[in-house]
Amino acid sequence: MQVRDGVSVVSRPPLRAWALVNAHLIEGNPGGYAGRGGVLIADGRIAASGPDVRADSIGEVPMVDAGNRTILPGLIDCHVHLTWSAQASPVATLIEERELPATLALRAGANALAALQRGTTTLRDVGSPNAVIFALREAIARGVSPGPRVVAAGCVITTPSGHCHYVGRHATDAGSARDAAIAQLEAGADLIKVMTSGGLHTPGSDPASPQFSVEALRQIADAAHAAGRRVTGHATCDAAIAAAAEAGFDSIQHGSNLQPATAAALARANVGITPTLDTRHFLNLHLDDPAIPEVIRTRARTTSLNRGDAYQVALDAGVTVTAGTDSGTTFVPHGALPTEVRLLHAGGLSTRDAIAAATWTAAREVGLAGVVGTLAPGASADLLVLNGDPLSDISALEDVALVVLSGRQVSVGDDAAWSRLP
Ligand SMILES: [Zn+2]
Numbered sequence: 375m376q377v378r379d380g381v382s383v384v385s386r387p388p389l390r391a392w393a394l395v396n397a398h399l400i401e402g403n404p405g406g407y408a409g410r411g412g413v414l415i416a417d418g419r420i421a422a423s424g425p426d427v428r429a430d431s432i433g434e435v436p437m438v439d440a441g442n443r444t445i446l447p448g449l450i451d452c453h454v455h456l457t458w459s460a461q462a463s464p465v466a467t468l469i470e471e472r473e474l475p476a477t478l479a480l481r482a483g484a485n486a487l488a489a490l491q492r493g494t495t496t497l498r499d500v501g502s503p504n505a506v507i508f509a510l511r512e513a514i515a516r517g518v519s520p521g522p523r524v525v526a527a528g529c530v531i532t533t534p535s536g537h538c539h540y541v542g543r544h545a546t547d548a549g550s551a552r553d554a555a556i557a558q559l560e561a562g563a564d565l566i567k568v569m570t571s572g573g574l575h576t577p578g579s580d581p582a583s584p585q586f587s588v589e590a591l592r593q594i595a596d597a598a599h600a601a602g603r604r605v606t607g608h609a610t611c612d613a614a615i616a617a618a619a620e621a622g623f624d625s626i627q628h629g630s631n632l633q634p635a636t637a638a639a640l641a642r643a644n645v646g647i648t649p650t651l652d653t654r655h656f657l658n659l660h661l662d663d664p665a666i667p668e669v670i671r672t673r674a675r676t677t678s679l680n681r682g683d684a685y686q687v688a689l690d691a692g693v694t695v696t697a698g699t700d701s702g703t704t705f706v707p708h709g710a711l712p713t714e715v716r717l718l719h720a721g722g723l724s725t726r727d728a729i730a731a732a733t734w735t736a737a738r739e740v741g742l743a744g745v746v747g748t749l750a751p752g753a754s755a756d757l758l759v760l761n762g763d764p765l766s767d768i769s770a771l772e773d774v775a776l777v778v779l780s781g782r783q784v785s786v787g788d789d790a791a792w793s794r795l796p
């Protein structure tokens with residue numbers, strides 16, 4: 375506790391060095407040690423890792439014996455909407471709560487904490503009101519509010535009545551598209567998110583049709599790249615995916631209806647895809663719920679949402695795949711990333727590649743390569759301790775013993791497995 379101007383100020387305790395010992399460090403993390411050993415953490419970063427980080431070799435540094443559990447980098451979710459409720463009709467709630475920014479911020483904060491406690495230490499929000507999500511990002515970074523590291527697009531760029539227009543900055547042609555991108559960058563966007571096609575959640579928008587010309591998309595991509603930012607496009611039809619790739623986008627979200635020729639073009643241009651398989655998975659569990667808006671139920675029953683097929687096409691073409699949940703949309707809970715990784719594995723990725731999609735590959739996608747997503751010395755000490763080995767059983771990701779964010783242990787709840795750690 376500090377006192378400034380006669381007022382007590384609560385601040386986080388200073389970080390001390392500590393170590394996790396007697397663990398198995400997961401294979402594959404770039405630049406990081408893999409195998410039996412430990413991790414030394416100092417100043418919020420990984421200071422050292424390897425077989426020499428042992429109880430009898432690290433001196434007075436406090437340590438936690440991991441009991442031969444598995445350590446891997448904290449998970450990274452490439453597609454989240456923290457301000458969305460994950461109930462039957464999140465759009466209706468969002469439209470109502472846009473007028474209540476304090477309520478919306480508290481909702482987003484609670485959702486962020488839920489994701490962190492389930493092992494997501496970095497998440498990318500790709501569609502939330504600017505004022506709310508940028509404020510939450512800063513509050514978390516300053517230690518005011520508990521939560522994972524947030525990378526935020528803020529408002530999406532869409533047409534005036536297009537997909538997610540209720541959380542959008544609107545554009546109609548190349549000039550207004552460029553202006554919208556610049557306005558988002560000036561407002562504090564870490565990346566630009568564009569609705570390149572219509573979408574499931576917006577009646578009146580057509581998921582099977584592009585919303586922008588290639589030239590409009592190119593103006594957005596050029597503005598983002600000139601500012602050193604990435605640009606990603608929601609795209610649920612092949613024509614919109616192809617247009618985004620031609621315009622220089624870095625990645626595609628969903629990618630429904632991807633065709634082989636376009637997939638080959640994505641692979642050649644190193645444009646990744648985040649298939650968001652969770653959306654259909656969770657929606658299917660609740661499809662008869664009468665509270666689901668009819669437009670969503672109807673569209674979900676058509677093949678236009680068949681992201682599983684598109685995912686296969688992407689894998690066959692060798693497109694880079696990253697993990698994103700679309701948490702916050704209809705019945706997709708916040709913190710559902712282990713489920714998404716499980717679905718990516720079930721659909722064809724090896725356990726190692728599915729884990730990569732939510733760690734080191736995802737770090738590149740969210741613009742934080744080397745900063746997170748690895749156990750290499752110098753990286754932020756964002757890591758998970760799991761009771762099982764996800765390389766042999768991917769469901770081990772759902773049995774989290776300990777979450778560490780920037781070198782600090784995160785409480786994961788009374789019933790969590792971490793209390794069983796010795
Ligand atoms: Zn989304």
